Amino acid sequence: MRKYLIEREIPGVGEFDAGQLCGAAKTSNAALDKLGSGIQWLQSFVSGDRTFCVYLAKDEEIIRRHAEISGFPANRITEICSVIDPATASA
Numbered sequence: 001m002r003k004y005l006i007e008r009e010i011p012g013v014g015e016f017d018a019g020q021l022c023g024a025a026k027t028s029n030a031a032l033d034k035l036g037s038g039i040q041w042l043q044s045f046v047s048g049d050r051t052f053c054v055y056l057a058k059d060e061e062i063i064r065r066h067a068e069i070s071g072f073p074a075n076r077i078t079e080i081c082s083v084i085d086p087a088t089a090s091a
Contacts, residue, residue: 001040001056006063007076014048021046024072031070038062054080 016024032041038058045052051072057063060077067074 001038001058003042003080004055004057004060004063005078005080006053006055006067006074007078008051008053008067008073009049009075010051010072011049013046013051016046028066028070028072031066034069035062035066039066 013024028041032039039062040056042054042056044054055063055066060079063074063077066072
């Protein structure tokens with residue numbers, strides 16, 4: 001599977017409380033269960049009116065299907081081709 005970054009525009013998401021974030025995660029997990037093994041949610045970063053979600057998926061189409069089922073938009077889908085961090089400098 002490939003790794004993707006999904007940008008979702010969700011007004012006010014950065015102000016969600018723990019219960020609202022829990023509900024959003026449950027909604028996402030339910031959509032993932034319907035889609036099967038071709039997609040996996042790794043984590044999401046929440047900021048202001050956006051989330052930035054990291055997924056493993058067989059292709060962009062299954063990410064779009066997840067967005068339709070969950071009701072969370074996938075405003076931008078970007079395939080991640082490499083990851084670097086401070087340790088990369090000493091390679």
